[in-house]
Amino acid sequence: MPADRTTRPWALLVTLALTALLTACGGPDDSGGGGRVTLRYTWWGNPDRAARTERAVALFEKRHPGVEVQTSFAGYDAYKQKLATQAAGGDAPDVMQLDYRMIDQYATGGVLLDLREQSAVLRTDDIDPGLLATGEVDGALAGLVQARGTETFVYDAAQWKATGVAPPRAGWTWQEWADTMRELTRKSGKPGATDPGQSEDCFEVWLRGLGKSLYREGGGLGFTVDDLTRWWTFTDGLRREGVVSTARQTTQLDGTVENTALGRGTAIGDFNWDAPASGYLGIVGDGLTLAPMPSGEDGRPGQYFKPSMFVGAAANTAHPREAAQLIDFLINDPEAAGVLGASRGIPVNESIRADLVPKLEGFDRTVADYQDSVDGSLEAPPQAPPSGDSALQTTFSRDYDQVSFERMSPREAAENYVTEAKAELR
Amino acid sequence: MTTTDIPAATARRTPPPAAGKGAGRRREGAAWVFLSPWVLGASVLTLLPMAVSLYLSFTDYDMFNPPRWVGLRNYTQMFTEDPRYWRSVGTTLLYVVLAVPLQLAVALAVALALKSVRRAKGFYRSAFYAPSLLGASMSIALVWRAIFNDGGTVDNLLGTGGWVTQPGWALLAVALLTVWQFGAPMVIFLAGLQQIPAELYEAAAVDGASRARQFVSITLPMLSPVLFFNLVLQTIQAFQVFTPAFAVSAGKGGPADSTLFYTLYLYDRGFVASHMGYASAMAWVLLIAIGAVTAVLFRTSRAWVFYAGEETR
Numbered sequence: 001m002p003a004d005r006t007t008r009p010w011a012l013l014v015t016l017a018l019t020a021l022l023t024a025c026g027g028p029d030d031s032g033g034g035g036r037v038t039l040r041y042t043w044w045g046n047p048d049r050a051a052r053t054e055r056a057v058a059l060f061e062k063r064h065p066g067v068e069v070q071t072s073f074a075g076y077d078a079y080k081q082k083l084a085t086q087a088a089g090g091d092a093p094d095v096m097q098l099d100y101r102m103i104d105q106y107a108t109g110g111v112l113l114d115l116r117e118q119s120a121v122l123r124t125d126d127i128d129p130g131l132l133a134t135g136e137v138d139g140a141l142a143g144l145v146q147a148r149g150t151e152t153f154v155y156d157a158a159q160w161k162a163t164g165v166a167p168p169r170a171g172w173t174w175q176e177w178a179d180t181m182r183e184l185t186r187k188s189g190k191p192g193a194t195d196p197g198q199s200e201d202c203f204e205v206w207l208r209g210l211g212k213s214l215y216r217e218g219g220g221l222g223f224t225v226d227d228l229t230r231w232w233t234f235t236d237g238l239r240r241e242g243v244v245s246t247a248r249q250t251t252q253l254d255g256t257v258e259n260t261a262l263g264r265g266t267a268i269g270d271f272n273w274d275a276p277a278s279g280y281l282g283i284v285g286d287g288l289t290l291a292p293m294p295s296g297e298d299g300r301p302g303q304y305f306k307p308s309m310f311v312g313a314a315a316n317t318a319h320p321r322e323a324a325q326l327i328d329f330l331i332n333d334p335e336a337a338g339v340l341g342a343s344r345g346i347p348v349n350e351s352i353r354a355d356l357v358p359k360l361e362g363f364d365r366t367v368a369d370y371q372d373s374v375d376g377s378l379e380a381p382p383q384a385p386p387s388g389d390s391a392l393q394t395t396f397s398r399d400y401d402q403v404s405f406e407r408m409s410p411r412e413a414a415e416n417y418v419t420e421a422k423a424e425l426r
Numbered sequence: 427m428t429t430t431d432i433p434a435a436t437a438r439r440t441p442p443p444a445a446g447k448g449a450g451r452r453r454e455g456a457a458w459v460f461l462s463p464w465v466l467g468a469s470v471l472t473l474l475p476m477a478v479s480l481y482l483s484f485t486d487y488d489m490f491n492p493p494r495w496v497g498l499r500n501y502t503q504m505f506t507e508d509p510r511y512w513r514s515v516g517t518t519l520l521y522v523v524l525a526v527p528l529q530l531a532v533a534l535a536v537a538l539a540l541k542s543v544r545r546a547k548g549f550y551r552s553a554f555y556a557p558s559l560l561g562a563s564m565s566i567a568l569v570w571r572a573i574f575n576d577g578g579t580v581d582n583l584l585g586t587g588g589w590v591t592q593p594g595w596a597l598l599a600v601a602l603l604t605v606w607q608f609g610a611p612m613v614i615f616l617a618g619l620q621q622i623p624a625e626l627y628e629a630a631a632v633d634g635a636s637r638a639r640q641f642v643s644i645t646l647p648m649l650s651p652v653l654f655f656n657l658v659l660q661t662i663q664a665f666q667v668f669t670p671a672f673a674v675s676a677g678k679g680g681p682a683d684s685t686l687f688y689t690l691y692l693y694d695r696g697f698v699a700s701h702m703g704y705a706s707a708m709a710w711v712l713l714i715a716i717g718a719v720t721a722v723l724f725r726t727s728r729a730w731v732f733y734a735g736e737e738t739r
Contacts, residue, residue: 077677087490109489110490254678398678398679420509
């Protein structure tokens with residue numbers, strides 16, 4: 001034993017050194033041996049999208065025996081936070097789903113691979129050049145558009161019919177929408193819809209119906225405190241009448257359909273994007289119906305076709321080629337398209353779309369028909385939102401909480417929002 | 427150990443009594459080796475990040491682009507242009523003032539009750555300590571949210587509606603979660619109670635002092651150093667509360683920012699809005715504020731903390 005006394009410090013040092021070495025070996029670079037490649041692929045969405053994506057990924061793995069794809073998904077709010085943290089830590093997933101609001105921030109931050117570098121395995125010829133260009137930042141193809149989507153007023157037709165109220169008509173105005181919600185509430189005893197006051201998306205549709213926009217060309221807010229005050233006064237009035245969801249229901253929204261008022265069965269309708277609305281199917285059932293968003297009082301439509309989802313690869317991925325192959329498979333492979341259907345919206349690959357759309361069934365069919373019904377009548381989409389927008393979306397609904405819980409007047413909250421937005425966009 | 431080690435080691439085992447500087451330095455070297463895990467940990471994992479965060483607090487670092495120096499802008503924005511910042515300060519102060527005294531009172535009450543327990547002592551102590559081990563976990567916080575949510579246990583029993591969906595109640599739900607984790611201060615109180623000499627109580631009983639009188643005149647003064655220790659510790663912890671608020675409010679500090687604690691807003695600025703520079707500035711202000719509050723507590727302690735043996739001075 002005594003012999004150990006002096007050797008122990010050295011033994012300790014050696015142990016420390018060894019431990020450090022072992023830790024270094026066990027790092028994220030786990031693709032070391034055997035030519036086996038592991039890709040991480042993440043997205044946000046509902047369980048339906050997850051199930052279909054898993055099936056498509058399994059197909060990909062069968063097609064590429066050396067590649068293993070680890071998948072994970074979450075609701076939008078949680079996904080957004082996790083991805084930001086991962087990306088900042090230099091640990092972005094190899095392949096990731098991105099929103100229009102994220103592209104600018106991540107691309108300028110050097111997180112995203114220029115997909116053109118992999119054009120040998122990633123084909124883009126079948127995508128409309130205008131749509132493809134929405135994924136470009138500073139000349140690099142930062143994200144590949146997966147689909148285009150548009151907002152919708154989604155409702156349970158079974159409950160609606162039971163009230164005897166006339167169904168929504170194409171081109172209804174916000175005033176007509178409010179009157180309809182009042183009637184629904186009177187007949188059914190529950191709110192007609194989730195309170196749209198918390199949603200920056202709904203506010204944008206309303207603004208565009210007035211001929212204004214959320215952001216000016218070249219950055220900065222495109223609206224004034226007065227505009228936002230008007231919008232929040234309008235929605236807050238409806239809330240006070242009990243025509244839209246209560247503050248307590250509204251504050252629980254977190255980007256998953258389960259926590260919406262319609263999802264909880266406490267309202268008849270809700271605002272959402274068209275493809276993600278498939279999440280309501282399991283809750284609402286076959287009565288699920290899509291109606292266009294209300295338009296401005298002079299009939300000017302506010303909703304627009306937005307490149308709704310992008311897929312990108314990490315700039316620091318160890319396997320850019322395989323990552324590009326996975327993206328190519330998800331976008332261009334007919335078999336994958338058959339599995340994925342319209343779970344992310346109507347596919348952008350034109351030959352696949354021509355082939356797939358007539359065969360769509362169920363809710364995919366509903367989405368396709370809905371898009372057809374508004375196609376051609378909508379105005380051009382706004383340019384990609386500035387990088388602060390992703391955070392402002394959250395700020396928007398938090399500030400509206402102050403209004404709906406009656407802690408601030410619409411004007412006070414609107415002034416707060418504009419102050420915060422200006423700091424955010426600086 | 428190889429055999430070659432032994433002669434060298436044996437030789438060194440019998441150092442001359444006055445080996446001089448050489449042996450001292452060797453011993454010091456060994457001390458540093460033993461300290462190295464801590465030194466490495468403290469410098470690489472604590473001091474270095476702190477220095478970096480101090481630097482970042484003067485920049486507009488957004489996690490993606492290289493930081494740009496902006497001077498004091500983060501600090502001025504925080505104090506003059508950010509209404510939500512002040513809401514988070516107010517919420518945090520309210521929480522500290524509410525949760526800390528309540529938790530200490532419960533801890534002391536349970537400690538007093540446990541002191542007189544004779545049978546199954548160990549069981550009761552473990553049972554009351556258990557929430558402290560569980561409570562910090564995410565899962566308990568989620569269960570808490572379920573209990574206090576609309577249609578949850580509390581809603582059904584009391585008919586108040588879910589607490590976590592009402593701005594007037596949500597903070598209380600979080601505070602109760604903290605109070606429930608009274609185990610650590612309770613154990614310290616219990617140890618303190620056992621230090622109080624039984625003769626004092628015996629003498630007081632002989633003099634006809636009531637239990638309440640004994641508590642005020644003996645227990646509280648004798649326990650005041652322990653009380654002070656718990657107060658400082660729990661106050662510092664309360665300022666930094668994060669997990670329960672995060673989980674109970676589903677990560678949003680809602681409803682209507684009623685549980686938007688300082689740390690939660692800091693997290694929001696840093697990791698949701700990607701304003702790491704701003705979040706770093708917030709962290710430094712919090713550090714200074716906690717330091718200031720602790721200093722004030724120490725200052726006041728002279729007036730009310732009684733150390734045994736003091737009166738003999």
